[in-house]
Amino acid sequence: MTSITGADRDDARVLWDFHQLNHRVRPVSAAVALGGCDIGVVSAVAELYRARLFPTVVFTGAVTAATSGRFPRGEAVHFREAALALGVPDEAILLEPHATNTGQNITFARRVLEGTGKRVDSVLLVCMPYMQRRAYATCRRQWPEVEVRCASQRVSFDAYAKAQEDEAEFVAMMVGDTQRVMEYPGRGFAIEQDVPERVRDAFERLCGRGYDAWLLRD
Known part of the structure; x- marks a missing residue:
């Protein structure tokens, strides 16, 4: 992966908003x-x-x-x-x-x-x-x-992403966190939480575009 597209950022922003409590x-x-x-x-x-x-x-x-x-x-x-x-x-x-x-x-x-x-x-x-x-x-x-x-720090998605040394790595890590929110309850590590369809869709699209480096493999 060599560049971040506008579509990538739009989907990443959906995940970012989901993780903000x-x-x-x-x-x-x-x-x-x-x-x-x-x-x-x-x-x-x-x-x-x-x-x-x-x-x-x-x-x-x-x-x-x-x-x-x-x-x-x-x-x-x-x-x-x-x-x-x-x-x-x-x-x-x-x-x-x-x-x-x-x-x-x-x-x-x-x-x-x-x-x-x-x-x-x-x-x-x-x-x-x-x-x-x-x-x-x-x-x-x-x-x-x-x-x-x-x-957490009070910062927007755009400002946080811009500050990262590797924006693609940051998006991949956020994809990994999203997967863990969905998977860890079944493993006894965390409580169950509702994951809206738009979040699941954004997650799947980002996985499909190669932002999968931090996904669980087992």
Whole structure:
């Protein structure tokens, strides 16, 4: 794939809108910042922390094949350093450097928070914009006792896509997330969610045009 067409962007925008949950954020017991390829997650964390929406944030994420080139010491480690540079105090940060997938992000962060001995009855998941729906569904399955909301950088699809080093790779990753929203409930990893026909159609068209690098193969 050498170029992105207007039709590709139109279908990608459908997926982007689907993954945006548009939760109204409010104060919570703690935040969990999910690792990934986008350091912009940290900017969102810093903004939300300054708004006094949580007293503590867990940065979670190990060294993974997808991000080892960008974050060679692990996603959580690099995210923590970026957060400190943006003014989030060290005493507000907890580190979980072992998770290699979203389910582990949630379960391992939960253990870290429970280890503090503080009551946690609500969490704010801070993640990449197109990961919100999958993160939410995973948390609802893995940690059903808490109230969960999601937040990300406030950015449009066009601005986010333009900022990517490889726009085609970004679209392929979003296609992969869409598949996981549909497939993971059957594997016990996440709760079931309604996927509108227009989203399924856009997903199928993008798969057919070659945006399939991040699809599940088993």
